[in-house]
Amino acid sequence: MKRLAVILLITVLAAGAVTLVYENRKTETTETTAGKTDEPTEHSATEHGASTEAADDGGTHRHMNESNSEGDHAGMEGMEGMDMEEDAGFQAVLAAAGDGLKAGQDSELTIRIQDDDGAPVTKFAISHEKLLHLIIVSEDLRDFRHIHPGYDGSGVFRVMTQFASGGRYKWFADFVPTGSSSVTRSGWLTVDGKPVYDAPALQADSSLIHQVEGTQVELVMGKAAAGQEAELTFRFRDAASGKEASGMQNYLGAAGHVVIVSSDMEQYLHVHPADSQQTAGPEAKFSTTFPVDGLYKIWGQFQRDGRVLTVPFVVKIG
Numbered sequence: 001m002k003r004l005a006v007i008l009l010i011t012v013l014a015a016g017a018v019t020l021v022y023e024n025r026k027t028e029t030t031e032t033t034a035g036k037t038d039e040p041t042e043h044s045a046t047e048h049g050a051s052t053e054a055a056d057d058g059g060t061h062r063h064m065n066e067s068n069s070e071g072d073h074a075g076m077e078g079m080e081g082m083d084m085e086e087d088a089g090f091q092a093v094l095a096a097a098g099d100g101l102k103a104g105q106d107s108e109l110t111i112r113i114q115d116d117d118g119a120p121v122t123k124f125a126i127s128h129e130k131l132l133h134l135i136i137v138s139e140d141l142r143d144f145r146h147i148h149p150g151y152d153g154s155g156v157f158r159v160m161t162q163f164a165s166g167g168r169y170k171w172f173a174d175f176v177p178t179g180s181s182s183v184t185r186s187g188w189l190t191v192d193g194k195p196v197y198d199a200p201a202l203q204a205d206s207s208l209i210h211q212v213e214g215t216q217v218e219l220v221m222g223k224a225a226a227g228q229e230a231e232l233t234f235r236f237r238d239a240a241s242g243k244e245a246s247g248m249q250n251y252l253g254a255a256g257h258v259v260i261v262s263s264d265m266e267q268y269l270h271v272h273p274a275d276s277q278q279t280a281g282p283e284a285k286f287s288t289t290f291p292v293d294g295l296y297k298i299w300g301q302f303q304r305d306g307r308v309l310t311v312p313f314v315v316k317i318g
């Protein structure tokens, strides 16, 4: 009897030791994955003498192209790959290096930020971990990129990118000159090469539940009319289990980023979580105001287990 008790005790102790080892190994794996991120390394921009005060820019960067002809710069012809927008105080001049932009080829874009005298703006505040956010969307709203040019100093930002198809693209640059509030400038660029001819006309999604890389993302939007505050709630579930998604992480210092462009590309909204203290989790809440009725394409960007998920939705307002 006593002998049996001793054997039993030894067995229990041995089982305990095995469990401990396993737990340690599991934690290690999770940590490694969390470190990896999709973002190209443009952090170098922050070391180039730009001031490092954080800019409080919760809510929405809004850009509406009032003076259409001005903004669109139909006069782009003859200045291949070059475009400029002038407005109160700041200009953004985007240009393509070399002999213009060609589909399927790496292209270098430079963006020069100038004040209204044309002098370079050299001091910027960091906004959502970056000095400049560059959003580029193809005219058919199929191709979307949110990239972060590196800062070279003297008001010049530079980034390499590649366009899959030819055609017209609209760019939006968000930045915060020191001492100023957040500024958005935009313009058009043309890429040489075969455009996508058969792009289906944009139409509102019949379902606002999409799946990206093993994560199901649902957009819950109350009834939104132009000019009224609209709540956008994104819910994340694990596509395999249907359970609330684990591993959601902040992306660029926020629970997520939402970029909204109207179907005529006149309206641009870059929206951050309503509560800037909100951290990533199975749900992320945003609020914004759609300026006019119509169709809008929404790109939600979130991070899960080190991977940036970009989820597009098309909604009809009004």
Ligand SMILES: [Cu+2]
Pocket: 130, 132, 133, 134, 146, 147, 148, 252
């Ligand atoms: Cu950005």
